[in-house]
Amino acid sequence: MRLPLPLVLLLLLPPCALSSGMAKRSYSTHDYYVLEHRPLGHASLDECVSRLGLEVIEQVGELDNHWLVRRRKAARDVSARTTADPVVELLQSLRQQVQRGSTHARSEDLAVAWRVSSSIKYLEPQAPRQRVKRAPPPVRPGDGDVKSNAREVASRLGIQDPTFTKQWHLVNDENPEHMMNVSGLWEEGITGSGVISALVDDGLDYNSDDLAANFFAEGSYDFNDHEDLPTPKLFDDHHGTRCAGQIGAVKNDVCGVGIAYDSKVAGIRILSGPISDVDEAASLNYGYHNTSIYSCSWGPADDGRSMEAPGYLIEKAVLNGIQNGRGGKGSVYVFASGNGAQHDDQCNFDGYTNSIYSITVAAVDFKGLHPYYSEACAANMVVAYSSGSGNNIVTTDVGKNKCATTHGGTSAAAPNAVGVFALALSVRPELTWRDLQHLCVKTAEMINPEDPDWETTAAGRPFSYKYGFGRLDGYSYVKAAQAWEPIKPQAWLEIQPVQIENGTMDILGTMSGGAPITTDGVKNIITITQDMLAQNNLEKLEHITIRVWISHTRRGDVEVELVSPNGIKSVLAARRRYDATNTGFPGWRFMTVKHWDENPVGDWTIRVNDQGSEGEFGNFLGWTMTLWGSTIDASKAKLYEVPVVENLLPPPHEDAVTTTTTPVVATATTKSYAKPTSHLPTDHGSVEGEATKPAFTNKPGGATPTAQDDAAEATETIPSESITPTPDEGWFPDMDNLVSNQKWFFGAVGAVAVFGLSAGIFFWRRAVNRRRRAQYSTLSMGDDVPMSSVARDRGVSGQGTKELYDAFGEVSDDDDVDEETGLTGGRPQDRSPGGLGFHSGFLDDDDPQSARATQTSYRDEPEDNDRLRSHSTSSSRVESPSSSGTGDGSWEHASQQLR
Numbered sequence: 001m002r003l004p005l006p007l008v009l010l011l012l013l014p015p016c017a018l019s020s021g022m023a024k025r026s027y028s029t030h031d032y033y034v035l036e037h038r039p040l041g042h043a044s045l046d047e048c049v050s051r052l053g054l055e056v057i058e059q060v061g062e063l064d065n066h067w068l069v070r071r072r073k074a075a076r077d078v079s080a081r082t083t084a085d086p087v088v089e090l091l092q093s094l095r096q097q098v099q100r101g102s103t104h105a106r107s108e109d110l111a112v113a114w115r116v117s118s119s120i121k122y123l124e125p126q127a128p129r130q131r132v133k134r135a136p137p138p139v140r141p142g143d144g145d146v147k148s149n150a151r152e153v154a155s156r157l158g159i160q161d162p163t164f165t166k167q168w169h170l171v172n173d174e175n176p177e178h179m180m181n182v183s184g185l186w187e188e189g190i191t192g193s194g195v196i197s198a199l200v201d202d203g204l205d206y207n208s209d210d211l212a213a214n215f216f217a218e219g220s221y222d223f224n225d226h227e228d229l230p231t232p233k234l235f236d237d238h239h240g241t242r243c244a245g246q247i248g249a250v251k252n253d254v255c256g257v258g259i260a261y262d263s264k265v266a267g268i269r270i271l272s273g274p275i276s277d278v279d280e281a282a283s284l285n286y287g288y289h290n291t292s293i294y295s296c297s298w299g300p301a302d303d304g305r306s307m308e309a310p311g312y313l314i315e316k317a318v319l320n321g322i323q324n325g326r327g328g329k330g331s332v333y334v335f336a337s338g339n340g341a342q343h344d345d346q347c348n349f350d351g352y353t354n355s356i357y358s359i360t361v362a363a364v365d366f367k368g369l370h371p372y373y374s375e376a377c378a379a380n381m382v383v384a385y386s387s388g389s390g391n392n393i394v395t396t397d398v399g400k401n402k403c404a405t406t407h408g409g410t411s412a413a414a415p416n417a418v419g420v421f422a423l424a425l426s427v428r429p430e431l432t433w434r435d436l437q438h439l440c441v442k443t444a445e446m447i448n449p450e451d452p453d454w455e456t457t458a459a460g461r462p463f464s465y466k467y468g469f470g471r472l473d474g475y476s477y478v479k480a481a482q483a484w485e486p487i488k489p490q491a492w493l494e495i496q497p498v499q500i501e502n503g504t505m506d507i508l509g510t511m512s513g514g515a516p517i518t519t520d521g522v523k524n525i526i527t528i529t530q531d532m533l534a535q536n537n538l539e540k541l542e543h544i545t546i547r548v549w550i551s552h553t554r555r556g557d558v559e560v561e562l563v564s565p566n567g568i569k570s571v572l573a574a575r576r577r578y579d580a581t582n583t584g585f586p587g588w589r590f591m592t593v594k595h596w597d598e599n600p601v602g603d604w605t606i607r608v609n610d611q612g613s614e615g616e617f618g619n620f621l622g623w624t625m626t627l628w629g630s631t632i633d634a635s636k637a638k639l640y641e642v643p644v645v646e647n648l649l650p651p652p653h654e655d656a657v658t659t660t661t662t663p664v665v666a667t668a669t670t671k672s673y674a675k676p677t678s679h680l681p682t683d684h685g686s687v688e689g690e691a692t693k694p695a696f697t698n699k700p701g702g703a704t705p706t707a708q709d710d711a712a713e714a715t716e717t718i719p720s721e722s723i724t725p726t727p728d729e730g731w732f733p734d735m736d737n738l739v740s741n742q743k744w745f746f747g748a749v750g751a752v753a754v755f756g757l758s759a760g761i762f763f764w765r766r767a768v769n770r771r772r773r774a775q776y777s778t779l780s781m782g783d784d785v786p787m788s789s790v791a792r793d794r795g796v797s798g799q800g801t802k803e804l805y806d807a808f809g810e811v812s813d814d815d816d817v818d819e820e821t822g823l824t825g826g827r828p829q830d831r832s833p834g835g836l837g838f839h840s841g842f843l844d845d846d847d848p849q850s851a852r853a854t855q856t857s858y859r860d861e862p863e864d865n866d867r868l869r870s871h872s873t874s875s876s877r878v879e880s881p882s883s884s885g886t887g888d889g890s891w892e893h894a895s896q897q898l899r
């Protein structure tokens with residue numbers, strides 16, 4: 001007894017209408033910003049916004065203290081696009097007023113300026129991103145023959161869906177060892193009921209008879225058009241619907257079935273038009289109390305040239321999902337590895353797949369071979385089935401009763417994994433996001449054992465850059481989930497960045513110093529001791545993130561690898577033929593899962609080398625490493641916080657980060673979203689896969705070097721003094737400046753006693769930090785820089801501000817320098833229209849040409865690259881600080897000539 005669809009919709013509509021209090025955006029009439037307010041600051045949110053001439057629209061998604069604010073565009077702003085953003089400028093001027101202690105300002109104004117600027121932690125103009133049209137659909141696959149196994153399963157389970165027998169990823173008659181292998185679970189009644197997955201994509205056709213009954217309207221939203229339902233509207237809005245069908249297509253008489261055919265699917269539409277970071281952040285937390293899994297088949301362009309990571313707001317949203325989603329068990333984020341392997345693209349260069357919070361899924365095909373498009377990297381966790389070797393994925397399509405037969409790419413691999421995770425959560429809803437990752441590592445099955453890409457990890461598991469830990473087998477996964485003992489909470493050990501030969505990167509992204517890179521490689525070592533693990537409550541290793549600072553005239557020539565104390569090598573960056581970008585790796589973060597369960601005690605060696613090409617060169621400036629794993633003592637578990645700034649070398653002093661009051665002002669983030677899918681050719685379904693080539697062959701040599709060799713070489717390469725702490729340069733010289741520059745402060749606040757007390761705390765904390773850092777045998781100059789000079793105008797800041805330290809955050813002995821270099825908003829040198837962007841900018845591809853191609857794009861179907869490029873817009877995000885650096889032949893400048 002099915003209700004007529006209109007009636008169903010009517011019943012669904014009222015809750016939808018209530019579910020989102022989100023306002024429509026009107027970028028043509030208003031300028032939008034995200035403002036992070038310090039709730040314990042001195043000024044209320046109302047005071048802050050009214051001083052800046054803004055109005056509050058709504059909270060940013062599920063992020064506390066983050067507000068979407070706006071102001072009406074003034075007519076003259078339209079023409080004045082080259083000048084800095086007026087609101088950013090105003091905030092800058094308030095800050096300057098405070099820093100100069102402007103003698104001519106009335107003390108009342110000064111007090112307001114101080115209150116307001118100290119209560120704003122972060123301000124980021126929002127700009128919509130441009131959508132990019134997609135190319136014609138791919139070729140039709142060959143006829144899928146109806147074979148007996150599939151028919152048998154269908155009759156046993158009463159499956160009448162007409163195309164079920166063509167869904168080889170569910171039951172593969174020709175290659176029975178290659179399928180998601182879930183029918184055995186269905187027979188046990190495990191079909192996903194109670195679990196909701198959200199397709200963060202281009203819409204979801206809830207009118208499809210194959211999806212309507214499993215559609216979860218409450219968790220759905222259209223961030224492109226700011227409507228409650230994710231209606232596919234554009235001619236090519238069918239990607240989200242197809243992915244949804246793979247997970248939750250209803251068992252009925254329409255098309256096929258989903259892997260978790262009794263689970264619910266929600267559609268979150270973000271890829272069909274302009275969207276800014278504020279909405280991407282909200283989309284990744286949308287409905288996160290009820291929605292368990294977010295299926296994301298998009299990322300930076302798969303062109304072998306892009307390198308891009310999520311900005312501050314998006315990182316915060318993902319962490320918010322991990323910490324507070326699903327009742328605290330953590331939202332499960334699943335990302336496709338990318339379709340650019342034929343362009344030497346690697347998921348190492350994608351900040352979403354590189355995130356420890358996402359499960360990265362690559363593809364294998366109908367025959368279990370590696371399809372030529374599927375990207376390899378050290379962050380790959382598992383593979384799931386998708387197009388290749390003659391077959392595509394058959395799933396639901398947009399329309400009342402329509403099937404898609406051309407679906408594929410890693411885009412289709414990710415939802416197949418999501419379907420399996422939904423089955424697992426339906427029987428074990430209490431498992432955390434990390435339990436699900438552990439289950440991937442432990443149950444994935446090796447395929448193509450003769451493939452030279454396989455290596456054995458220290459924990460004895462096979463791992464490959466192409467296949468991760470292997471194929472995700474639905475049956476094994478869910479059986480293991482049923483018996484799984486939940487793991488202890490997360491702990492981590494963060495190493496202070498090591499500077500190599502005085503390598504530095506400043507707030508503008510300008511790099512200097514460092515060891516010249518040779519073809520033999522520059523090496524460096526970080527030593528982990530048992531003590532460090534104990535101090536950080538870290539018991540068992542899971543992920544490792546590595547941050548590198550490397551300058552190079554041709555980024556694609558650079559190879560980076562990490563060798564563990566046990567001789568296990570993770571290739572983090574392999575050669576990329578098409579990546580001629582000259583912006584290097586400005587604090588870029590890699591991730592590897594290859595050391596999962598390895599004992600991390602001992603020397604970790606990083607090696608950076610290049611191809612030795614004529615006229616191409618660079619320096620290795622520094623690196624750092626964070627080990628993530630489980631706690632020793634669960635009761636002492638902490639929650640991680642996203643730092644506002646993490647790319648400076650040396651890093652800003654901890655005290656500076658946590659105590660400054662100057663707000664961070666970021667540029668508008670306007671990267672474009674491409675439609676599905678760039679860089680996946682039309683033959684993705686027909687071309688035979690392979691299982692005979694290693695994914696990467698980094699020089700030098702194929703053999704894994706032993707830890708001893710590396711240690712010996714490393715000590716030769718890097719002078720020992722470069723890894724010892726610098727001497728204390730003292731703090732008192734800065735005191736003088738402080739006193740002379742900041743008379744206003746003492747007058748206005750009358751806080752000399754307070755000042756003395758906070759100086760005491762400062763010294764004490766610094767001593768503690770220095771002791772700790774010395775144990776890591778790393779070098780950090782940040783230690784001795786007074787927090788004020790680091791934090792000065794750029795407003796390096798953090799949470800947990802104490803009022804005492806607020807005083808330091810504003811003092812600066814560097815005001816004059818700032819004036820010369822024009823770092824503050826509104827100066828002509830500041831080319832970012834949004835003001836001072838340094839957070840999101842650093843991780844972006846600064847090269848204008850390639851940045852134009854860094855649309856976040858789908859990964860399933862072909863796209864004409866030229867069209868793609870011409871429809872996407874370049875953005876102010878491109879003009880991140882590294883590209884707006886001071887002239888003088890820095891890396892950033894040469895970029896324009898090269899491309």
Ligand SMILES: *[C@@H]1O[C@H](CO)[C@@H](O)[C@H](O)[C@H]1NC(C)=O
Nearest residue numbers: 177181183184185473475476
């Ligand atoms: C698929 O699941 C069945 C149980 O239904 C199991 O016996 C079999 O080993 C699994 N296949 C593979 C290739 O792991």
Ligand SMILES: *[C@@H]1O[C@H](CO)[C@@H](O)[C@H](O)[C@H]1NC(C)=O
Nearest residue numbers: 218219287288289290291327
């Ligand atoms: C979603 O979650 C909230 C909070 O846990 C709960 O109150 C609500 O009933 C849920 N809604 C649905 C449709 O499950």
Ligand SMILES: *[C@@H]1O[C@H](CO)[C@@H](O)[C@H](O)[C@H]1NC(C)=O
Nearest residue numbers: 500501502503513514719722
């Ligand atoms: C690093 O800087 C220190 C102090 O400025 C200097 O003495 C030393 O020679 C520098 N080392 C290198 C390798 O440039």
